[in-house]
Amino acid sequence: MEKYIKGRVWRFSENVDTDQIIPAIYLVTGDRQELAKHAFENVRPDFARDVKEGDIIVAGPNFGSGSSREHAPRALLGAGIKCVVAPSFARIFYRNSINIGLPLVECDVDAADGDVLAIDFEDGKIVNTNTSAGYTFPSLPDFLVDLLDVGLIENTKRKLMRTG
């Protein structure tokens, strides 16, 4: 995983549920690129059109609530999103994101659409380069850092190797 990223902000409010991230009618594939075409379709039709590789989502509390669909973080990865920053996340979305390699940062950041955030994962620091405001966030437990790094698939393969 990259230790430092810089990206353009897409700002969302609180309680963004997974039905908003990827509407259920598109849950007929697991393909990231295919899902990305419909990300936020009902609530933010410009997202799928204008999102660029390396963009960052900044949201209010309880991001990713609702359904367990892993299709939600898959759609965001497919769209090129590098990190989601929010004061809190729904737990299944949180697990899914870490498991498939989408970094999440629990932090209440003031940022508007189009601002550029710099995130240093190692030092736990965020700077909004437009406002110069700085923020700190606690690092993940070692177990989750490792999981985010190697991914659940590799992690499972290692476990299977160990247990034979």
Add this chain to the structure above:
Amino acid sequence: MGMTIAEKILAAHAGKERVSPKEIVDAKIDYVMVNDVTGLPAFEVFEEFGTKPILEKSVLIQDHYVPNKDVASAEQAKSMREFAKRFGIPNHFDVGRGGVCHQIMIEEGFSAPGRLIVGADSHTCSYGALGALSTGIGSSEAASAMATGELWFRVPETQKFVVDGELGKHVMGKDIILHIIGDIGVSGSLYRSMEFYGSAIESLHLSDRITISNMAIEAGAKCGIIPPDDAVFDYLKNRVIGEYSPVYADEDAEYEDTFEYAASEIVPVVATPHLPENVTPASEIDVQIDQAYLGSCTNGRIEDLRAAAAVFKGASKSVHPDVRMIVVPASKSVFEQAMREGLIGIFMDADAYVSGPTCGACLGGYMGVLAEGERCISSTNRNFIGRMGHPNSEVYLANPAVVAASAITGRITDPEDLLEG
């Protein structure tokens, strides 16, 4: 210091004497379930492992988009059939043999006190009503759990919810859980385990308890557990697979918070768009509806159909001419029971449309999708933007009796007002 139910179940499955909140543990799971929507991505990930699934722990249930809504969903359902066949997974419930996954996990005896069950569906928390720690996970980790029989868990803090007293007429489990979510909000139990106590909870039949545990996720909870009693043990007789041992909290267990409610203050409510926390008494709002939906893992059981049918019978009235009512029993066995009891006849005589089990309409898939500007009173669990169809449609969540009363009048109605008028 003692442990809560969630702590005890996680400790037992992690092979530890004790665990504490925030600790991350690897625990052995009793069952892992996927449905037709979350199954396909899980099967694709599973291919990476080059191993076989643990047959006795894997449960595959076709329910979201079956009978197939289109070619893509047909392919998805086919992938589950092929996965089941290839590995010889005995617990595969296909069209005509099962129903809504959580109802099947309960009816078929997979869910029991003290068990640790995961499912790639957020409403897996339903089995907390039987004293299990059950929780929703993603597809990749479902694949991992099928391969290894284990999964990582963060031990949750536990909140205690006590509801004491006698519940009023037409007040159901749905009203209790919506009342609580209305109080604590949709992230009020984020990452937490909810434990439910009190004489009002004890007085509920299992179906209403399942509704409560089912919607724990709508408060953000990991699980919603009710200490098991005779209602659970009786239900499990001649049904449960294998042995089980009930788990109860220690007297000195540590709770993060305790919330107390008087049952007498809980009335039939609706959750207005677009969050389950927007809770208002059904008698206090006047909203015209286009559709009334009765079904789902939340309220598609025989007790729910009885409550709705009783309203039609009591009022001797049919569905309002401007409303279409859709009734979807949660499983084949619920459907059969409803036929035996004459409930299907009551619904059809009242001009309701009755279909076989599917999750379809609850998540805006098919079999009851809403057009722009339409409103639905629904016995389901989510009223998010566009949940049942067009982004400018609206879902109002309510108990089955309120759904039936509203279907009759064409406006959101407390059954008490209907029967009086």
